[in-house]
Amino acid sequence: MTSPLAVHLGPQTPDPVVRAVEGAGGRLVAVEEARAVVWVGDAASFTEAFGERGAGLPPTVEWVQLPSAGIESWFSAGIVDEDRVWTSAVGAYGSAVAEHAVALLLAGVRGLGRAARARSWDNGAAAEGQVSLRGATVAVLGAGGIGALTIPVLNALGARVIAVTRSGREVPGAAECLPAAETTTIFERADHVIVAAPATAETAALVGAAELAALGPQGWVVNIARGSLVDTEALVEALRDGRIGGAALDVTDPEPLPDGHPLWADPRVIITPHSANPPSLQTPALAERIGENVRRFAAGEELLGRVDPGAGY
């Protein structure tokens, strides 16, 4: 029997993380005895504990697991070195956002936004305009990390997925893979669209008047990426003219969406205030990732989210 992996956990010690480390065969120890450090805190707390650039971290520590997906602040504090392995939590929080995207799309097509606002039993109004994802074609714009995680769920619901990436590369589980440049084809062929692409100069107002018109009068737009990807004015007009079924948005432009904006009042619109990845879901997601990496480290397997100190991410 090999001895359990000695892990130092700090400065916070959330229960789910403790359970994940121990469940993966790790043993919590003081940093002086540790082969691995799992840090649940920010870069400032790291330098507070281990000095500038983390120079006081014992050389016996072979691996440091950081808690966030983006680790720019750790690089700019000079903490990430080439003497040991560093891992970020990149990708660990995607499943919560993917779940939110599917929840928004289902709520949209099944009329739950309208239902939640009702104060009276009206079967006729509730049934009106309902469509199903079963047999529907859903385009996932940006079928990388988060977008890709929606695909197995959409397939289980009986939908057919068009995965859209910059290159149009093969994406597992997608019925069709198209490059982002074929925007018109994508919106003509899709019944609904999930916007999950990164915000870049190229993707600004990716969903505009022409795309919404092509989607069709029962089509739903879900945006869990960034507000800038959807042209808000075009969306308001498309709703006004009945050119789409509705929109379910976790991000808006402008954000926060001001009080009194027409999108607040529309029963075919569901807005969540950038809450697809709330704090309550981050600790369990981080714990899941940490457990997996502790298991992998102990087994000598490749770690998830390994940082390239030269590349800066």
Added chain:
Amino acid sequence: MTSPLAVHLGPQTPDPVVRAVEGAGGRLVAVEEARAVVWVGDAASFTEAFGERGAGLPPTVEWVQLPSAGIESWFSAGIVDEDRVWTSAVGAYGSAVAEHAVALLLAGVRGLGRAARARSWDNGAAAEGQVSLRGATVAVLGAGGIGALTIPVLNALGARVIAVTRSGREVPGAAECLPAAETTTIFERADHVIVAAPATAETAALVGAAELAALGPQGWVVNIARGSLVDTEALVEALRDGRIGGAALDVTDPEPLPDGHPLWADPRVIITPHSANPPSLQTPALAERIGENVRRFAAGEELLGRVDPGAGY
């Protein structure tokens, strides 16, 4: 090459059904030439077309597909005979209801009911109390037809399913299978529950005060079966005392839920007015079933929903 199956479709001829019959290799013909009849209408329209007890149906018709899941009215009109094969649409409409159940549960745990009612951007309020189905345990009470259809979707979302049936028999895809009699264990072990069991004397008020208390303060109750399965008074009290996370109900007791009932005003409650299987979704579901049965009949395979004239269903 075999000749296409001659099918008579009437009295309604919805486009999706026409496409399904033809897509499955059928050819639409007058009833005199037909080997199969697909009836999209009620029992009264059948006797109108073919006389009392459907006695005027040509003897060359070997198979009749009926449009509904329950076919009591066809039996009481004396139409179903032993001279040919009859099929009902039993089970064909389940996927729409199963989709609705998952939509309600996701909307509940991700706070979409509260979000749909908001008229102002409030990230803190939206994040509060959100939980994920990922890693959660969901009990499906009545894991027969409709309940069973939720299981692959729940699994794709990363949930663990306890399938509850009267006998506790094995249900594909479930992590655990328990008999309905073990109600307390089920509610203690589950994070959320989907009520999908038939309404019988045994299942009346199946979900009462004790069960709700066992579910826990973040637990959601979804009911897509019949209102009588959930004790409404106990539900209102559990919500008032914060003993559960919320409830998403397609059916209520009483039904319709009267205006002014406390459930209408509670932001942790989502009510859809018995609209899980709206007319807009029935024609596509029926078309899918008919296409499959036309294909099976032509191939000499067993038909779905075959009626037992002796048993009366």
